[in-house]
Amino acid sequence: MDTVVWLISWALAIGIVGGVFRFAGQKIRWPSEQLNIYFRDMPLMVGIGFVFGVVLLYVVFHYYFIEKSTFFRWAVQGFVIFSAASWLFWTFGKHVGTRGSRKLFRKMPLTAAFGIMTIIVYAVLSIFAGVLAPYGQEEIFDKINVLPGGDLAAGGDPRFLLGTDQLGRDLLSRLIYGGQNTVGIAFMTTILAFLIGATFGFLAATLGGWFDQVVSRGVDAMMAIPQLIFALLLLTIATAWAGSNKGLITLYMIVIIAVLDSTRVFRLARAVGFNIVVMDYIEAAKLRGEKLSYLIFREILPNAYAPLLAEFGLRFCFVFLTIAALSFLGIGIQPPLADWGTMVRDLSQFINFAQFSPLTAALPLMAAGAIALLTVAVNFVVDWMLHQSSGLKD
Amino acid sequence: MKTEQPLVKIRNIFIQGRSDEDWLPIINGIDLDLNRGEVLGLIGESGAGKSTLGLAAMGFARDGCRIASGTVEFDGIDLIAADAATKRSLLGRRIAYVAQSAAASFNPAHKIINQHTEAPIQHGVSGRSESEKDAIELYRRLRLPNPDEIGFRYPHQVSGGQLQRAMTAMAMSCRPDLIIFDEPTTALDVTTQIEVLAAIRDIVQQFDTAAIYITHDLAVVAQMADRIKVLLKGDQVEESDTRSMLDDPKQDYTKSLWAVRSFTREEKPLASEDELPVVRVRNVTASYGTVPVLHDVSFDVHASRTVAVVGESGSGKSTVARCITGLLKPSEGVIEFDGTPLPADYRQRSVEQLKQVQMIYQMADTALNPRKRIREIIGRPVEFYLGLRGKEKTERVAELLDQIELDPDQFMGRLPSELSGGQKQRIGIARALAADPKFIICDEVTSALDQLVAEGILKLLARLQDSLGLAYMFITHDLATVRAIADEVVVMKDGRVVEAGGKTDMFTPPHHDYTNLLLSSVPEMDPDWLTELLDQRGVDNIGDAAIERMEDA
Numbered sequence: 001m002d003t004v005v006w007l008i009s010w011a012l013a014i015g016i017v018g019g020v021f022r023f024a025g026q027k028i029r030w031p032s033e034q035l036n037i038y039f040r041d042m043p044l045m046v047g048i049g050f051v052f053g054v055v056l057l058y059v060v061f062h063y064y065f066i067e068k069s070t071f072f073r074w075a076v077q078g079f080v081i082f083s084a085a086s087w088l089f090w091t092f093g094k095h096v097g098t099r100g101s102r103k104l105f106r107k108m109p110l111t112a113a114f115g116i117m118t119i120i121v122y123a124v125l126s127i128f129a130g131v132l133a134p135y136g137q138e139e140i141f142d143k144i145n146v147l148p149g150g151d152l153a154a155g156g157d158p159r160f161l162l163g164t165d166q167l168g169r170d171l172l173s174r175l176i177y178g179g180q181n182t183v184g185i186a187f188m189t190t191i192l193a194f195l196i197g198a199t200f201g202f203l204a205a206t207l208g209g210w211f212d213q214v215v216s217r218g219v220d221a222m223m224a225i226p227q228l229i230f231a232l233l234l235l236t237i238a239t240a241w242a243g244s245n246k247g248l249i250t251l252y253m254i255v256i257i258a259v260l261d262s263t264r265v266f267r268l269a270r271a272v273g274f275n276i277v278v279m280d281y282i283e284a285a286k287l288r289g290e291k292l293s294y295l296i297f298r299e300i301l302p303n304a305y306a307p308l309l310a311e312f313g314l315r316f317c318f319v320f321l322t323i324a325a326l327s328f329l330g331i332g333i334q335p336p337l338a339d340w341g342t343m344v345r346d347l348s349q350f351i352n353f354a355q356f357s358p359l360t361a362a363l364p365l366m367a368a369g370a371i372a373l374l375t376v377a378v379n380f381v382v383d384w385m386l387h388q389s390s391g392l393k394d
Numbered sequence: 395m396k397t398e399q400p401l402v403k404i405r406n407i408f409i410q411g412r413s414d415e416d417w418l419p420i421i422n423g424i425d426l427d428l429n430r431g432e433v434l435g436l437i438g439e440s441g442a443g444k445s446t447l448g449l450a451a452m453g454f455a456r457d458g459c460r461i462a463s464g465t466v467e468f469d470g471i472d473l474i475a476a477d478a479a480t481k482r483s484l485l486g487r488r489i490a491y492v493a494q495s496a497a498a499s500f501n502p503a504h505k506i507i508n509q510h511t512e513a514p515i516q517h518g519v520s521g522r523s524e525s526e527k528d529a530i531e532l533y534r535r536l537r538l539p540n541p542d543e544i545g546f547r548y549p550h551q552v553s554g555g556q557l558q559r560a561m562t563a564m565a566m567s568c569r570p571d572l573i574i575f576d577e578p579t580t581a582l583d584v585t586t587q588i589e590v591l592a593a594i595r596d597i598v599q600q601f602d603t604a605a606i607y608i609t610h611d612l613a614v615v616a617q618m619a620d621r622i623k624v625l626l627k628g629d630q631v632e633e634s635d636t637r638s639m640l641d642d643p644k645q646d647y648t649k650s651l652w653a654v655r656s657f658t659r660e661e662k663p664l665a666s667e668d669e670l671p672v673v674r675v676r677n678v679t680a681s682y683g684t685v686p687v688l689h690d691v692s693f694d695v696h697a698s699r700t701v702a703v704v705g706e707s708g709s710g711k712s713t714v715a716r717c718i719t720g721l722l723k724p725s726e727g728v729i730e731f732d733g734t735p736l737p738a739d740y741r742q743r744s745v746e747q748l749k750q751v752q753m754i755y756q757m758a759d760t761a762l763n764p765r766k767r768i769r770e771i772i773g774r775p776v777e778f779y780l781g782l783r784g785k786e787k788t789e790r791v792a793e794l795l796d797q798i799e800l801d802p803d804q805f806m807g808r809l810p811s812e813l814s815g816g817q818k819q820r821i822g823i824a825r826a827l828a829a830d831p832k833f834i835i836c837d838e839v840t841s842a843l844d845q846l847v848a849e850g851i852l853k854l855l856a857r858l859q860d861s862l863g864l865a866y867m868f869i870t871h872d873l874a875t876v877r878a879i880a881d882e883v884v885v886m887k888d889g890r891v892v893e894a895g896g897k898t899d900m901f902t903p904p905h906h907d908y909t910n911l912l913l914s915s916v917p918e919m920d921p922d923w924l925t926e927l928l929d930q931r932g933v934d935n936i937g938d939a940a941i942e943r944m945e946d947a
Contacts, residue, residue, distance in 0.1 A: 041478045279761075280757065281760065281761055287719055289740075289748045
């Protein structure tokens with residue numbers, strides 16, 4: 001109850017101060033005419049927004065410098081470093097490269113630059129994991145539960161910058177290898193899902209009739225079952241078939257998730273396809289006597305790239321989260337292969353130590369953070385691409 | 395109120411539009427004065443900046459545009475410097491706007507009358523019941539059918555012409571001092587257009603409203619405006635009152651605009667009886683599902699001749715084209731090509747048969763794949779039908795581009811989005827020519843284009859016909875086009891051919907009632923034309939009302 005009263009009074013106070021701010025701004029004669037007009041046409045919510053921003057800045061300042069809360073400081077430092085890095089990347093892209101790429105960067109929002117930069121970093125780390133990781137993903141050392149930071153006094157070890165897990169495996173190496181496994185498998189799965197979904201979606205849109213009915217109703221039936229539970233069910237069966245062959249389990253997992261996710265791709269491809277199929281240029285191509293494959297790959301597909309690409313980014317996130325979730329449940333990527341979902345699960349009990357030893361609690365958060373960061377980055381890029389593709393329609 | 399002061403006073407206005415990263419000029423320093431109760435016509439080609447100038451009179455610039463300098467005064471109020479609240483109190487209340495496409499401008503989720511009463515209620519001019527009553531009164535004055543009831547329908551339940559009139563009524567709801575009409579009849583059939591024109595003119599006079607009437611149709615502006623301002627690429631060409639502008643245009647550009655409708659072709663002599671027609675449509679009856687659309691349609695198209703199929707939207711003229719191309723199977727009747735019947739379904743036709751019948755579409759925007767370059771768009775049929783590849787193909791494409799008067803070096807590598815409307819339509823023609831056909835269906839090819847551009851396309855088609863001996867089937871609702879290019883005319887109404895014959899016969903009375911209505915509804919350049927026509931036919935005997943009457947009889 002107190003919290004509610006507290007929240008309401010704060011909201012009221014911010015609202016009133018915002019109103020006063022706007023009113024004062026309108027009364028004062030500013031030296032610049034633009035500022036005068038800006039205040040005159042300022043909606044109330046913008047005034048409140050300014051005050052809210054100031055309050056927020058103070059809160060950040062307070063927790064950062066006065067309370068010195070560890071996690072909060074990390075978050076702020078991370079935010080500032082990443083912003084600075086992506087701004088540098090953005091500025092770099094605007095001035096270096098071909099004319100086309102420079103123009104692309106000039107029109108790109110900072111968030112998209114951040115996303116692209118993060119994805120590039122992930123890709124490089126994953127592809128060159130074998131070279132970049134200090135140790136192997138399965139290598140076991142005698143020091144277990146080393147805390148991150150590399151500070152011997154605080155329970156760290158300079159050999160293991162991010163610490164080790166309960167079995168004594170280097171977490172930095174496992175994070176890097178985990179990227180390779182999780183992201184690599186997610187990427188393959190998404191590509192497979194798109195191959196299946198887009199092919200059937202465009203076929204349904206072009207052929208229509210009974211083919212469309214059969215495939216669409218089948219997809220509807222598959223979508224009626226909750227995806228994670230369906231995946232669990234199928235994976236359990238697949239695990240029984242695969243026996244002890246771990247590579248086979250991974251292969252089954254890729255196929256199962258791809259098929260389940262292709263239903264969503266199918267829906268999108270079909271909807272996009274239907275919009276394109278009614279165009280006169282498709283009619284012209286049909287009347288020319290073109291074959292189905294020409295219609296789909298040469299006439300429809302080039303016009304569907306933008307929405308499909310945007311969906312690819314989004315789907316990639318979902319697949320990636322599904323794999324992490326399945327691994328967390330113990331039936332995804334099999335140990336000893338490193339993977340972020342499994343790492344979160346294995347280290348999850350350390351989260352209980354957050355109150356006494358923030359460093360200990362950071363162990364599972366690193367893998368979780370890696371997942372979160374990639375998801376945010378991909379979504380930034382997807383948002384930007386969606387914006388681009390909607391702009392093209394005008 | 396000071397009556398000598400103009401209602402709208404625009405001085406030396408510059409408007410710029412954003413293109414990639416630069417600001418390009420749209421309007422370069424134009425002055426505009428509009429007195430109370432006066433109608434000013436703004437004309438020019440697309441891209442001349444007429445809509446932008448019209449919106450600027452409201453102190454408004456579209457997204458991506460900005461008013462760079464200059465002043466806009468409305469009744470002494472500086473609209474550019476005015477704050478948001480002042481503008482809000484003016485727009486809708488004292489200044490109203492009627493958009494080109496009423497169908498796209500009404501919110502489909504609300505009843506028409508609820509959208510009508512929104513402005514009066516918001517501005518506190520009148521209450522709901524009062525403004526509903528007023529709406530019904532306005533509908534009556536605009537001669538909408540069932541004025542008591544029509545407002546309670548949703549926008550999709552009324553026809554395009556009625557919707558356009560409902561929108562005019564909506565603009566009138568607060569009795570504004572100024573209405574801006576942005577091409578309100580461009581998307582309508584001639585018979586519907588005339589109703590809307592009569593209604594708009596009437597109501598503007600009744601309430602003594604000032605109006606800016608934007609259009610590219612000269613004959614329309616001649617009926618509506620007291621004064622005409624001609625724009626070209628953001629500059630004013632000339633301005634004077636309607637009559638002197640029509641009788642004595644000063645500038646060359648204006649003269650060329652006035653001369654557009656002069657392009658005509660002599661009717662070629664009728665083909666002899668025993669000559670085999672290229673395409674023969676024989677007793678075709680067709681339906682969409684269970685809805686019948688064509689009843690026993692027959693006509694012939696001979697080589698080197700143009701058959702114009704005219705009629706309103708919904709008369710079945712495009713359906714005939716669909717039957718000929720094989721997209722719609724007729725339930726009875728056959729299409730013959732060079733004396734042999736074509737399979738009813740295009741999928742069963744041979745490549746050679748498909749090659750002979752080509753089509754040019756109305757909307758070049760949707761007819762060209764936006765992701766393909768001109769080289770591929772024209773090159774594909776060349777490759778597909780004639781089997782040319784590599785260098786031969788490129789040469790053929792260049793030759794075709796030469797034929798449609800576009801420079802191959804410049805246009806080969808472009809995307810459709812990098813072309814103007816007229817150029818896109820030319821590419822559409824080239825694609826049809828690439829197949830080397832005998833017969834081309836032109837489906838409203840000029841109706842989306844400006845008159846000057848449209849004339850260029852018609853001349854091109856005529857020249858191609860003469861040099862290649864092509865047979866055209868020309869679907870259109872614009873009788874000026876028919877007069878320009880046709881040899882024979884087929885008039886369709888409700889899926890039936892009501893009259894058919896040579897062009898000269900068709901344009902000399904006596905006509906079938908419907909043909910007569912179509913012919914008399916085509917606006918003429920004479921500023922008294924509408925008044926005289928209304929005197930002659932009576933206000934209730936034009937447009938849809940006249941058609942209904944015909945059906946009752």
